[in-house]
Amino acid sequence: QVQLVESGGGAVQPGRSLRLSCAASGFTFSSYAMYWVRQAPGKGLDWVAAISYDGSNKYYTDSVKGRFTISRDDSKSTLYLQMNSLTVEDPAVYYCARGGYCSGGTCYSRPFDIWGQGTMVTVSS
Amino acid sequence: DIQMTQSPSSLSASAGDRVTITCRASQDISYYLAWFQQKPGKVPKLLIYDASTLQSGVPSRFSGSGSGTDFTLTISSLQPEDVATYYCQKYNSVPSSFGQGTRLEIK
Numbered sequence: 001q002v003q004l005v006e007s008g009g010g011a012v013q014p015g016r017s018l019r020l021s022c023a024a025s026g027f028t029f030s031s032y033a034m035y036w037v038r039q040a041p042g043k044g045l046d047w048v049a050a051i052s053y054d055g056s057n058k059y060y061t062d063s064v065k066g067r068f069t070i071s072r073d074d075s076k077s078t079l080y081l082q083m084n085s086l087t088v089e090d091p092a093v094y095y096c097a098r099g100g101y102c103s104g105g106t107c108y109s110r111p112f113d114i115w116g117q118g119t120m121v122t123v124s125s
Numbered sequence: 126d127i128q129m130t131q132s133p134s135s136l137s138a139s140a141g142d143r144v145t146i147t148c149r150a151s152q153d154i155s156y157y158l159a160w161f162q163q164k165p166g167k168v169p170k171l172l173i174y175d176a177s178t179l180q181s182g183v184p185s186r187f188s189g190s191g192s193g194t195d196f197t198l199t200i201s202s203l204q205p206e207d208v209a210t211y212y213c214q215k216y217n218s219v220p221s222s223f224g225q226g227t228r229l230e231i232k
């Protein structure tokens with residue numbers, strides 16, 4: 001069964017850190033670009049960070065640059081998001097999602113067809 | 126970065142109505158456009174990709190069209206279970222940004 005399962009969310013004080021994890025199963029994780037998307041309460045979907053299939057390229061939305069780090073461990077089929085210096089602007093449900101893939105030397109742009117169930121991050125003093 | 130703009134931001138229609146939601150990209154994205162449905166408290170669900178290809182298991186009353194910068198999602202006959210927020214997403218390049226969403230309600 002193809003699935004993504006997030007963990008690591010919780011309630012923290014401003015300025016503190018959290019690390020989110022996303023465990024993948026049912027597909028060749030190392031062939032896919034992976035993303036973190038967040039949704040603040042009552043708001044829309046916002047792309048947060050992306051990592052290429054081989055981990056060589058990482059991208060961040062402006063509001064998290066320098067604070068968040070995306071990484072992957074293909075041996076564990078797991079995606080991570082290290083979130084430092086959390087602010088009151090960061091509370092949201094954080095989803096991991098599967099993006100495009102590479103096969104036989106060719107990479108294909110694909111929509112986010114598989115999503116995790118989401119993990120809630122709350123920032124409050 | 127390419128901006129995605131949806132209209133309308135909210136919509137109320139009667140069961141059986143034909144409903145159309147539009148999405149405009151600030152630059153040409155070819156056919157790299159997807160539509161998602163999100164019901165309250167649920168994970169977004171992929172409905173359509175490559176602008177017009179229906180994801181497996183999605184009812185045929187949903188359809189998509191367009192290319193370049195202008196795209197539409199159409200529900201041919203609105204059903205009560207279609208109440209949700211709909212998002213477009215472009216995925217031709219990083220970032221794979223989303224539109225702001227269209228909230229669809231039943232009259």
